[in-house]
Amino acid sequence: MRAPEFLQSTQSSYDAIAEAYTAEHPDSLAGRPLEQALLAAFVDQARASGGAQRPPVADIGSGPGYVTARLHEAGLPVFGVDSSPRMVALARKAHPELRFHVGSMTALDLPDETLGGIVALYSIIHVPDDHLPSVFAGFHRVLRPGAPVLLGFQAGGENGHQRLTERFGREISLDYYWRTPDAVAGHLTRAGLGLYARVLREPEPGEKMPRAFLLARRPVAAGEPAAG
Incomplete structure (x- = not known):
């Protein structure tokens, strides 16, 4: 099956800028205690829901791999997934x-x-609005009951969209979709994922937009044994 056009352009764009992007963002969580605390909360929930079975967690859109590495250092079995072969x-x-x-x-x-x-x-x-429902439905499908999901994204207005045609001196075609935390939370809950927490922080130096974080989990159905 042919990949969606937006996915092809995202892949080719990150392939083109992979080295420069990695040099600029070797670890974007360094020096950011809020993000590190949210990742720690995710780790605690993953441990609690996984129990003795310790199922793997996935870092999706893993890029240079620094989040994957932090999850590994926290003791979780983990793997990274990215659409860019060069990344x-x-x-x-x-x-x-x-x-x-x-x-x-x-x-x-x-x-x-x-x-x-x-x-x-x-x-x-980088995912258009009309693809988010199937993305989150896929998350729900592969998660074990009780397992958490942590999202992070730039928080913008309704239907915000930007296309970059150049970055790091390379020609690209990369679309960005800016959404409110409420809009993304709505997609999560409609996919059957229960929202646990939402956090919005103000832009730090060098950032233009607030950062939003949503922590959710696949509920354990009535009468269903907890994972682990």
Whole structure:
């Protein structure tokens, strides 16, 4: 099946800028205690929901691999997924002890109810609105009951959209979709994922937009045993 056009352009754009992007963002969580605290909360929930079975968690849109590495350092079994083969190659080089795969959140090649959690930081920003319902339905499908999902994204107005045609001196075609936390939370809940927390922080120096974070989880159905 041919990949959606937006996914092809996202892949080719990040392939073109992978080295420069990685050099500029070797670890975007460094020096950001709020983001680190939210990731720690995700880790705690993943441990609690996974129990002794310790199912793997997925870092989707893993880019240079620094979030994957932090999850590994926290003791979680984890792998990274990114649509850019060049990004995956760089992540494997930087973190040879970890697994990184070329793939897309729009078509997760995973069995049902196998993941103990999903982290997607600044990756849904490249997904058009009409694809978000199927993306979050896919998250629901692959998550085990009780497993968490942590999203991070720039918080913009309704139906915000921007296309970049150049970055780091390279020609690209990369679309960004800016959404309110309420809009993304609505997509999550309609996909059957229960919202646990939402956080909005103001822009830091060098940033133009607030950052939003949503922590959700796949509910445990009535009469269904908890994972683990």
